[in-house]
Amino acid sequence: MAIVIMTKSGGFLLFAWLVAVIATAGSLYMSEVLNYVPCVLCWFQRIFMYPLVLLLAVAAYKQETVILPYVLPLVVVGGGISIYHIIIQKMPKDSAIAACGPTSCQEDYLNWFGWLTIPMLALTAFILIAVALVLARRFEQQEEA
Numbered sequence: 001m002a003i004v005i006m007t008k009s010g011g012f013l014l015f016a017w018l019v020a021v022i023a024t025a026g027s028l029y030m031s032e033v034l035n036y037v038p039c040v041l042c043w044f045q046r047i048f049m050y051p052l053v054l055l056l057a058v059a060a061y062k063q064e065t066v067i068l069p070y071v072l073p074l075v076v077v078g079g080g081i082s083i084y085h086i087i088i089q090k091m092p093k094d095s096a097i098a099a100c101g102p103t104s105c106q107e108d109y110l111n112w113f114g115w116l117t118i119p120m121l122a123l124t125a126f127i128l129i130a131v132a133l134v135l136a137r138r139f140e141q142q143e144e145a
Helices: 008-033 040-062 068-089 118-144
Strands: none
Touching: 008 040, 008 118, 040 068, 040 118, 068 118
């Protein structure tokens, strides 16, 4: 039986994967258990988060950052959509721009402390994943040297 030693880069990849799993599980819990109907922008954020669970699982298992060029665009675009969604939520509630589907993109199912909303949670997840991936790559380069 071989013993697998977790490298620092592998640890950051594992952390990024765990963040993606928690974000995905949280979004599914909110829609399937709490019956919160996701708006269009929430669906787009999910589109960019869900594949990260599988991609980062492979990267963490192999402890290799070779997947970064394929994963970082998902993180950046998903984070950009989250920022746009946060901006829309801060607009006046009668704004026509927020009418993006059956559920308004301004809807606040979750609003803790007056600022922690669902798109803010998604943005936090995308930022944590991005930072973890950059650190994983940095430590992998140091380990190779």
